[in-house]
Amino acid sequence: MFKNFLLVGLGGAIGSMLRYAFYLAITVKQFPLATFAVNIIGSFIIGAVLTLSLKDDLFLNNWKLFLATGICGGFTTFSAFSMENITLLQNEKYFIALVYIVSSIVLGIAAAWLGFIAAGSK
Structure with missing residues (x-):
């Protein structure tokens, strides 16, 4: 259980730093391009991670926690929102x-x- 918290925390720290890097690199004032970019990229990444975890039994829960919950969660919460809606639509x-x-x-x-x-x- 503690290992899972560490995986999510490490991924979240990396995702947050990446998001901040986007805000520093993209300085368009007329449109929130940095936020838009991280939301769309994060949604793409979490979709890919979910697909890999469903297709490949070897894609361990550790990687899913680190990449989806951690990195994407730190990068953007919009990715989780997107994936939850895809799940609802699939069901x-x-x-x-x-x-x-x-x-x-x-x-x-x-x-x-x-x-x-x-x-x-x-």
Whole structure:
């Protein structure tokens, strides 16, 4: 169990540093390109990791924890959101996926706005 925490923590640290590197390297002001890039790249990586883990019994849980939960989790949480929705769609839970997508976006933005206001913005 402790080993799993270390794998996730190490991967998360690497993912967070990679995300920060993207923010330093990409400085487009008109569009949040760095965030967009890490979200799309992270979604691609977590999709590939999930596919490998489903196809290959040798793709150990350790690698899945390190790459998907750790690196992708530190790189972006959008990748987990994407994979959860793919799983819902694969299980033909279309309504739940739609509710999850719409509510996550709307409530996420609303929560960020409320946090912005609560922290003292005018």
